Amino acid sequence: MHLPRLRRFTSAALVLLAGLIAGTGANAQGTAFTVRGTVVDAATQRPLPNATVRLRGTQAQTTTNAQGEYTLSARVQPGTYTLEYSLIGRGDATRQVAFGASPTVQVAPVALQQTAVALEEIVVTGTGVSARRVEVANTVESVRGEEIAEAPGASTVDQALQGKVTGALISENSGQPGGGVSIRLRGTSSILGGAEPLIVVDGVILDNSDAALVSLGANAGRGSAALTNRLADIAPGDIDRIEILKGAAAAGLYGSRANNGVIQIFTKRGVQGEPRITFRTEASVSQTSGEYDLLTYPFAGPADVAFVRTTRAGDPIRLGQPVERFDIQDEIFRTGGGTTNQISVSGGTTGTQYYVSGVYNTEEGVLRSTDYEKKSARASLTQRITDELQVIVNANFIQTETNLVPEGEQTEGALTNIIFQPTSFNPAFDAELNRFPYSFLGANPLDVLNNWRAPEEVTRFVGSFESSWSPISDLTIRYLFGIDDYRQESQVFRPPFSVSARDIGFITNPVRFSRQLNSDLTATHKAQLNPSLALSTDVGFRYTSDRGEVISSSASGLPPFQTTVGGANLSTGQGISEFRTIGGFIQERVSLNDRIFLTAGLNLEGSSAFGENERYQLFPRVGASWVVTDEPFWENTSIG
Structure with a gap:
């Protein structure tokens, strides 16, 4: 079957002015400070690139450049704070930094000692098979669930990862509540293609699309500016651990979808024992870092004369005459509150373990009339049917x-009006006109907040079924089926006569239906040929299906008091996209004396997105690792 290629949106949308203001201000208080310094190797004093520098207790973090230099910006209250320095293969370090009168602080060079990585930690590769970190011969970073759940000021998984993944660039796309977060594990490698990593939750490949259903700026033609993020649907408190796979090895394991890396999320499961009930609640406060310094000069200037022209009473404004100034920022901004409440129950017997949780999350935006509410329920059941057969079922609604x-952007935003509208304009409701007065910019910010609407609703189900069968001691056959299904409905409503007396009003109501399926069958055989030689062979098959449909309807020329699609000018549209992949893989791991590990694999993938003459692509991978500290000669060295 020849399916049409999906249109690709640009991976980097222009960040709108309001997103910058609100996003930077959310959860931010105090004064802006900048920290500069250098990270070097303790033995050679050479600069260390890609070291992570984080200000403890905040979301502020950065990485060092090729010269080992870093610049970290944070908005905090004056006082003493702790800087944390980390790099793979190096010991962590901390430094105290005092923020006071000076906005810039220079920190003395920080030296990181070379040390052993946690080589014995168990990780899961793209084949779904557990292995020691040292055996996989590629970079795998792990973040514990406790670090995610306890991240300060982070209500979503992607926000909580900030500062915890070496070299990752994680930034907010919008300051709106529930706003999207952009993740770049390997930088932006394509102008037109997407740069987001592949997200896998309990083996289920998630849709983390950044394409917007509606554009909330005046320039509606700009897409790929999603204001909400589907990864934010996963509750941080349900996560057991996260593994991040970077580099070319990711594509060798997951195929073309993983060119930008893979984030594997493993959720909590039940453990044997008496029922354990856990309740967790958090409260948060969001506010802007301050208010705009607006013009307060009490005499009319050229902008007042040219654009405002008359007072509320109808008198003409003349250059140099006294005028009244209006600052409506207190009617636009607010201190937003948020709560997250989660309750979970886990337990089980030798043969059956369960985990059930429920989450209720609310968040108020710093702009009045913006808010976010999330309700989710999750269940995980592990059942051992026989000594050889086990099944695991996960469901998340x-x-x-x-x-x-x-x-x-341009004329439709509340923030645009605050910045560019002369302060002699009084936007307050006019009782005589029975409406908000028209602004020369087109939209009265108070009218936007009180009468315009832009709601979005998402209903989503993520589930998986996994079975593991070991007919003999050295052979394990695993099958996994995953589904990610959601419905997303958005709306933008602008009442008639809200911009001018000739304004005919507008409403658009698009709905997206998305369903992703993946089916994985893997067989793993392990053989200890002799005391110094061990083999591990993985053979598997993978099928994925991705179907998306967008149905949109819009109308202009709305009658008074109408809030649904209908009017003089109606338009509808429908778009359907389908994407499928099918492939197989084989991987061999060789262990020599449990110190030298060689890995080689092939992943053959056929995709409906590839050209007709390039339908199948081969993704090879080769890797090796050597635990030199386990060699006998190492003990006789001064380092050992």
Whole structure:
């Protein structure tokens, strides 16, 4: 079957003005400080690139450049804080830094000692098979669930990863509540193609699309500016650990979808024992870092004369005459509150273990009339049917409701009006006109907040069925079926006569249906040929299916008081995209004396997105690792 190629949106959308203001201000208080310094090798004093520098207790983090230099910006209250330095293969370090009168602080060079990595830690490769970290012969980073759940000020998984993954660039796309977060594990390697990593939860490949259903700026033609993020649907408190796979090895394991790396999320499961009930609640406060310094000069200037022209009473404004100034920032911004409540029950017997949890999360935006609400329920059941056969079932139901506002590009945003509208304009409701007065910019910010609407609702189900069968002691056959299914409905409503007396109003109501399926069959055989030689062979098959459909309807020329699609000018549209992959892989791991590990693998993938003459692509991988500290000669060295 020849399926049409999916249109690709640009991976980097222009960040709208309101997103920058609100996103930077959310959860931020205090004064802006900048820290500069250098990270070097303790033995050679050479600069260390890609070291992570994080300000403890905040989301502020950065990485060092090729010269080992870093610049870290944070908005905090004056006082003494702790800087944390980390790099794979190096010991961690901390430094105390005092923020006071000076906005810039220079830190003395920090030296990191070379040390052994946690080589014995168990990780899961793309074949779904557990192995020691040292055996996989490629970079795998792990983040414990406790670090995710306890990340300060982070209500979503992607926000909680900030500062915990070496070399990863994690930034907010929007300051709207429930806003999207962009993750770059290997930098932006394509102008037109997507740069987001592949997200896998309990073996289920998730849709983490960044394509927007509606554009909340005046320039509606700009897509790929999603204001919410589907990865945010996963509750941080349900996570057991996260593994990040970077480099070319990711494509060798997962195929073309993994060119930008893989984030594997493993959720909590039940453990044997008496039922254990856990309740966790958090409260958060979000506010802007301050207010705009608006013009307060009490006499009319050229902008007042040219654009505002008359007072509320109808008198003309003349250059140099006294005028009244209006600052409505207190009516636009607010201190937003948020809560996250989670309850979970886990336990089980030798043969059956269970984990059940429920989450309720609310968040108020710093812009009035914006808010976010999430309800989710998750269940995991592990059942050992026989000594050789075990099945695991995971189910997660999520429902979110978000109220957004136009972000402020050109003429439609509340923030745009605050910045560019002369302060002699009084935007307050006019009782005589029975409406908000018209702004020369087109939209009255108070009218936008009170009467315009931009809600979004998402209903999502993520589930998986996994069986593991070991007919003999050295052979394990594993099958996994995963599904990610959701419905996303957005709306933008602008009442008639809200911009001018000739304004005919507008409403658009697109709905997206998305369903992703993946089916994996893997066989693993391990053989200890002699005391110094061991083999591990993985052979598997993988099939994925991705179907998306967008149905949109819009109308203009709305009658008064109408809030649904209908009017003089109606338009509808429908778009369907399908994407399928099928392939097989084989991988061999060789262990020599449990110190030298060689890995080689082939992944053959056929994809409907590839050209007709390039339908199948081969992704090879080769890797090797050597635990030199386990060699006998190492003990006789001064280092050992």
